[in-house]
Amino acid sequence: QKEVEQDPGPLSVPEGAIVSLNCTYSNSAFQYFMWYRQYSRKGPELLMYTYSSGNKEDGRFTAQVDKSSKYISLFIRDSQPSDSATYLCAGAGGTSYGKLTFGQGTILTVHP
């Protein structure tokens, strides 16, 4: 079993839709949870960072973490074609200082 599971999609939505991206994880030591956006042939860009359980909102993006169910989500409101990318969730924490464990990534396409 992978430490972080993520449905690879692909996911295709119309412009303006609300997008829901999800991951589950198995490592109870994870305390930090991140969402990265990766455009084709580019390095990942940090979108959202959350510590422990709870919600965090930044503009059109909302990240949710439920540690009791080991479930993390990213919501994108009013999705735009420029949001088309691969979205990677990641967890970190415990004794592995700074190490991130990534999910497989979900390919998202927002069509006009």
Next chain:
Amino acid sequence: GAVVSQHPSRVICKSGTSVKIECRSLDFQATTMFWYRQFPKQSLMLMATSNEGSKATYEQGVEKDKFLINHASLTLSTLTVTSAHPEDSSFYICSALSLFRLASSTDTQYFGPGTRLTVL
């Protein structure tokens, strides 16, 4: 935000040759850098953790004699793929941890743009 660069961005080499990839933190000091490998349509797989002035720590299954890592300064880490073979063709990405925010280090891990290696 902080910037991490990689050089070269793309390299094509013949089988059996060695390739060096540089990772630089341009406007901050990084005590720790990470090297990842990403195959097409797959996620990032951590290869090794590079600490300035000490030996790198490799993940299980990663050959340390094949993937040589040198973290000579607080702004530079290099990955050398020795005797490269076609199966080493991949997208190599580094990330760097900022020195000054150790209490919440994870959010200050900045990624480079990646290096695409093609071994013929």
